[in-house]
Amino acid sequence: MKNPSQKNVIERAKTALEKKATYASDIDLSIFNFPEYSEEEQNIEDFPPEIQNIFRATGMEIDEKKRSASFIMVNHSIVYEKINQTFNGQLEIMGISDAIKKYPEILEKYLWKLISPDKDKYTAWAALHECEGYFIRVFKDQKISRPIQSCLLTKDNLAVQNVHNIIVMEEGSSAHIISGCTVHPNVKEGLHLGMTEMYLGEDSNLTFTMIHNWADEFAVRPRTVVDVGKSARFINNYVLTKPAKSIQSYPSILLSGDNSNASSNSIIYGLGDSEIDIGTYIELIGKDSKGEIISRSVAKDNSVVNARGHLHARTNNSFAHLDCRGILMSDDATMYSVPELTATKAPKARLSHEAAIGPIADEEIEYLMSRGLTKDKAISMITNGFLDVKLLELPEQLESYIKKMIEATTEESL
C-alpha cells in the first residue's frame, strides 16, 4: 500500500530519519530492498509443506478448526484472509490498506495515533514508506472463543518488511490473537519493521501472543503501543526460541482506563550471536490500574540478552510488579537485566520488582543425575522448566506446542 501517513505524520517522521533508537545496535536501513507486490492469493492448505511447517512454527493451525480467523501476509502481499463461518459478524480481519479504503476514519482515529512517527529512525522510515499489515476489529460484546491467527512472512533475502497493524477491541469484546512473524528458509538477512497499535475499549479483554522465528542475520525492530481502556485487560506474550542478528522491542502499554490491567510475559532463548533487547513499559494512568511484567531469559553461545521492564505509576492506588529472571549458560554470553520503577505524583502507588541472573545450581543438576539422568538431560529439564510456558496462560494446545518448541530448542542447543 502506498504510504498512508497523513501530512503531519510525514513531517514529524522526516525530522527523525537519522535519530538512532535508544537501545541496541544501529541498523543501516539503506542496505535493504523493498520487495515487489508479486505474491498471489492462495489457500492456506495450498502452500508447499515446508512453508506450512514454517507457519506452524509460529503457532498457526493449517486446518484452522480451532481458530476463528486467519491472516497470512508474504512480504507486503496479503495472500490469505478468512473468518471461520461461526464467527461471521463477530469480528473483521483485513489488510490495513483495504481497511483504510473501507473505513477512511482509521487515518484520523488509529493510524500513528499511539506510536510517534518521530520516535526513532525506524518509526520514521516506516511512516515514510509503503506498508501493509492487518486490521482486526472485534465488535462490541463479542467473545471470540477461538484464537485469531496471523503470520507475517518475509520471503526475499535482504528485503525489508514494513508492517503496520491495528487492532480494535470494542467495548465488552474479548479475543486471543496469535501473531506469528517469520522468514522463508532462503532468507538469511533482512529487516522487519512492525508498527502495531492496539485499542482496547471498556471491559474488553485481549491476549496477544507473539511467536517469532527469524534468521541468523535478520534484524527486527517492532514498535508497539497499546491503549487499555476502563476495566479492560491486556495480556502480552512474547516467545522467541530461534536466533536472530538483532531484535529490539520495547512495547508500551498505557493503562489509561480506571481498573484496567495488563500482564506482559516473555520467554526468550538467546542463541548463537543474537543481540536481543526486549522489554515492556507499563504506564499506570487510570485509577486502581494494575500491571505485571514477567520475563524468563536464557542466554547461550555468544548471545547478548537485555531484559528490560519499566513500571510507571501516575495514579494513586495503582499496583504493579516486575519479575525478571535469567540464566546465563555460556562463558561467552551476556545478560543485562534492567528493572525500573517510577512513581510520578502518586504517593500511594505500589510498585515492586525482583530481578535475578544466575546459573543453574550444580546441586540441582547433580540431584537429577543421581536419579540416572544424564547431565544434558538434567540441564534441559531445568532449563525447560525455567522457561515456564504456564506463565503465558495460553489455551492447552498452544501451551503444549510452545512447550515442545522450547524443548526442541534446548535439545538442539545442548
Added chain:
Amino acid sequence: MLKLENISVEVGNKKLLHNINLHIKKGTTHILLGPNGSGKSTLLKTIIGMPKFKITTGSIYFNGIDITDKTLDERARMGIGLMFQNPPAVKGVTLEDLCEAIKNKDHKTPTLSYARALNLTNHIDRNVNDGFSGGEVKRSEVMQIKCQEPKLVLLDEPESGVDLDNIELIGKVIHSIIQSHKAKKEGRSGIIVTHVGYILKYLSATEGHIMTNGRLILHGDPKVLFNDIKKHGFMKKGKRL
C-alpha cells in the same frame, strides 16, 4: 554387590574418610551408625559418586565392576539409588515429570499409583521439593526411588524431620523396595544411615557398622550395636575400643 576397598575421600583439601573397607552382599540390609559429622552421609554420597567427594585411594566395585571412575549418573543407571537427607528443591521440574524421566522403558507402574500410596497426589504437579514439608520431602524421595528401582538403596536418615505416621508410611514403602518377596528374589540391598532407629521397626537389618571420625570402627549384629549405643553412646563405645 558392593565392595569398598581401602577408600579414602577428600572434599576440598579436607580428608573425610579414611581407608574404608565394606562389603555389602546381595539381599542384605546394613545399618550405619555414628555421631554427627562422623562421615556417614559422606560415605553414601561417595558410593553414589557425588562429584564433590574425591576418592584419593582405593576402589569401589559394584556387581564386580570397578565403578571408581564412573560418573554419578552412570552409577545411578547401574542400579545405585540414594534417598537424600536434605535434597534441593528443583524449580521448574515437577515431581511427576521427574518420576517419568527416571523410569526406564519397562517400568509399567503409573506414577500416580505411587503418588496415591505415598499421599502425594496433590504434589505431583508441583516443583520437586519446592515448599514441601519435612514429611513430604521424604515421601517425594521414596517415590523417586520407587520409580528408579535401584538394586542398592542408600538411605540417608530417612526418619529425620518426619512424624511417626510418616515414618510408618515411608518404612513400609522402603520395605517393599528392598525387603519384599520380589525385592529379595531380585537380591536388592540397602545401606541405612539412622540415628534413632525408628525405621528399623519396618526393616530388618542384617549387619551394622559404627563410624567415627571418618573410619568404620566396628561391625556386628545391628541390634546389639544399636542397643549398646543407646546405653553407652558413641564415645564410650569408642573408648572401649
